Structures are given as structure tokens and as C-alpha cells.
Amino acid sequence: MSDAIRVRYTSEIFARQRRGGASRMFAELLDEFTRRPELGVRPVVGPWLHRNDYLAATGIRGVRHVREGWPGDHPGVLRAANRWLERRGGRDTDLFHPTYYDPRHLRRADRTPMVTTVLDMIPELLPDQVRVDSHEAKLELVAASDLVVCISAAVRTELLQVAGDPGVPVVTCPLGVRPGDEAVPPIEDRPADPPIVLFVGARAGYKRFDVLLAALRLEGVTPVEVVCVGGGPWTDEERAAIDGLPAGVSVRQVESDDRELARWYRRARLLVSCSAGEGFGLPVLEAIAAGCPVVVSDLPVHREVSGGVGRFVPVGDAAALRDALSDLLGDPGLAGSLAVRGREVAATATWARSAELLAEAYHSIR
Numbered sequence: 001m002s003d004a005i006r007v008r009y010t011s012e013i014f015a016r017q018r019r020g021g022a023s024r025m026f027a028e029l030l031d032e033f034t035r036r037p038e039l040g041v042r043p044v045v046g047p048w049l050h051r052n053d054y055l056a057a058t059g060i061r062g063v064r065h066v067r068e069g070w071p072g073d074h075p076g077v078l079r080a081a082n083r084w085l086e087r088r089g090g091r092d093t094d095l096f097h098p099t100y101y102d103p104r105h106l107r108r109a110d111r112t113p114m115v116t117t118v119l120d121m122i123p124e125l126l127p128d129q130v131r132v133d134s135h136e137a138k139l140e141l142v143a144a145s146d147l148v149v150c151i152s153a154a155v156r157t158e159l160l161q162v163a164g165d166p167g168v169p170v171v172t173c174p175l176g177v178r179p180g181d182e183a184v185p186p187i188e189d190r191p192a193d194p195p196i197v198l199f200v201g202a203r204a205g206y207k208r209f210d211v212l213l214a215a216l217r218l219e220g221v222t223p224v225e226v227v228c229v230g231g232g233p234w235t236d237e238e239r240a241a242i243d244g245l246p247a248g249v250s251v252r253q254v255e256s257d258d259r260e261l262a263r264w265y266r267r268a269r270l271l272v273s274c275s276a277g278e279g280f281g282l283p284v285l286e287a288i289a290a291g292c293p294v295v296v297s298d299l300p301v302h303r304e305v306s307g308g309v310g311r312f313v314p315v316g317d318a319a320a321l322r323d324a325l326s327d328l329l330g331d332p333g334l335a336g337s338l339a340v341r342g343r344e345v346a347a348t349a350t351w352a353r354s355a356e357l358l359a360e361a362y363h364s365i366r
Helices: 012-016 020-034 055-059 075-088 103-107 138-142 153-163 209-216 236-243 257-269 283-290 302-308 318-329 334-346 350-365
Strands: 005-009 041-044 046-051 063-066 095-097 116-119 147-152 170-172 196-200 224-230 248-254 271-273 294-297 311-313
Touching: 005 020, 005 350, 012 020, 012 046, 012 075, 012 153, 020 041, 020 055, 020 350, 041 224, 041 350, 055 063, 095 116, 103 138, 103 350, 116 138, 116 153, 147 350, 153 170, 153 302, 170 350, 196 257, 209 224, 209 236, 209 248, 209 318, 224 257, 257 283, 271 283, 271 318, 283 294, 283 302, 283 334, 294 302, 294 318, 311 318, 318 334, 334 350
Parallel strands: 005 041, 005 095, 046 063, 116 147, 147 170, 196 224, 196 271, 224 248, 271 294, 294 311
Antiparallel strands: none
């Protein structure tokens, strides 16, 4: 470890998110670097207070988990506390890698080479579907960085189209999954009366859950049970749309942890994502790793993450989505073939590989 690159990380994403794709990514990478000294990366973390369940599960020293409901369990409180704590922490590091787009990093006195991870370009490409202040200072941080990391090739392409070449390396380090210990049941052994279709995560704005509801209202829709995992309670608008669904179609919302979500992937016949934009789309990768075929909007990132294994429908096209659902739910052989091919794609998409790629990128600019 004497020749390892010392990389200092910050706490922003872990204070913001209890669970989430970005916080999971950083937690998994920190865990990989800690457990695998041969990668030549020594994470420098803390002292932090954080609320992230993924980071808590790693057992990394230097951080303290603020459990849900405990005093201080608020992103603003934790960010303020951590800024004070981080000023007291050591700065003898080789690289500086913030976990989110905090504009204060543009004003730091420490001139250690900086790395910025770009999670997505949705605020720039779909500005009417996200908060006005979403990803504040992202492009300024990119311009000030010595290395830019994109979580998919699609994000890299979009970043270069929007912001141009920053004049420093811009690399792709995709997200991953961990191989599961439990057996994956074949499609024909999963519930079929009615078949279960999953929709995972947030539903509003660019996630376009309204397109799925519109598809389910169309004539000729296949009887199905849609299970929305996460995303919070129904809105009044969603309740009204659900009340108008035809007989044989049901929709319910459940909250779950990752273990329960994994069980849903193994029970479902399909995963649906209607999103108009994504940075990666981790549920798509998680689904195909569990042998669950996907029906997704035709985005470059969805084709990238799934390895082109799935059914792709135009963004916002409810009729095409209905047809895709009917085709796959009505043909177990086709769905089973997609399930097998999807697992082959996911077998190489691991957090271990993500850490290896990021370690290579760090070493390239040292």
C-alpha cells in the first residue's frame, strides 16, 4: 500500500441519500478499494456523519451512521456538520474526488488534482422535468477537474455534446451488481395468474410512469399485476388513473429494501422502464442479472446497460409499450430466451470491474 494513490472523498452524496444509485456506487467502490489493496487505491474518508445504508454496510472506518429518526437525520444538518469535520481532517492526499456537485469545491485552497463523476445529463437535456437547481455547479466542476468519470458511455457522449471537450481525460466507469447467492427461477416457474410486472423507483417527471398507466388503459391489454417498488405513495393523479384501469389489471405500490427487491426481480415476468432519460438505469441491470427480462424506452443508455437484450419502445409510446408487454407475457419461450441472454450480459457487469476501471483512471493522471 506504500505506492497506493491516496484519494480523498467527501460526504455530500452520503448525507443526501439514505439509499440511491449514486450513493450505492460510491459505497461499493470504497468497499472494493478497501478490500483489494492490489488495485493501488487507498480511500481517505471522514470524519463524517452520514445517513446512507450502503456505506454503513461496508464497515469502513472514519464514518458514523445516523440512523433513520435519530437526531441529526437531515441532509442539511449533516452537510453543515461534515463541512466543519472535513476542515479538521487531513489533506495529505494525491487526488480529491467529491461525491456530489458542491460549488464550494470550486473555491477550495487545496489544489490537489480533482476528479468529478458525472451521474447524468438530465437537467441539461430535460430541464422542464427536474428541479431548477438540480446538479448545481456540475459543468463548472467538470471544467475545473483533472479527470472526469461518467457512469455510462451514453452520459459521456451527452456531456461532450453539451459541454464540449474539457481538455482532460473523460472516462467511462459503469455501475455494477454483485452476484447473488440464491438460484434464479426460470420464467415459466414464475407467477403467471396474473403475471407480475415491476416498475422500480421514482415515477414522476422524466421517469414517465404515466406512459405505463396509459398503456394499461388501452384496448387489448394483457391481464397483469404491476408492482411499483419504492417511489412513495400514490399521488392523487395516479390514483385517478389507476381507478380507471380495466378489469384484470391491478397496480400496487410497495416499499422494500434491497433484499426484498431482489426477491421481486426473481418473481417478476418483466421489468418496465418508461424513462425519458437516465444516467445508467441500475434497476435494468439488476433485473437482467436476476433473469428478469426488460421492456424499456429506447434510449442509448438502456441498450448499453442491457447489452441490447430486451424490448425497446419509443419514449412516450403507450401503444408500443402495450404491444411489447403482450408479446413477452404471451410468449414464455421468447421471454425465457431474453432472460438467459440477459444474465450472460450481467455476469460481466460487476462492482469489482467498476473499481478496476476507476483505479486505472486514477493511476493514469497521477
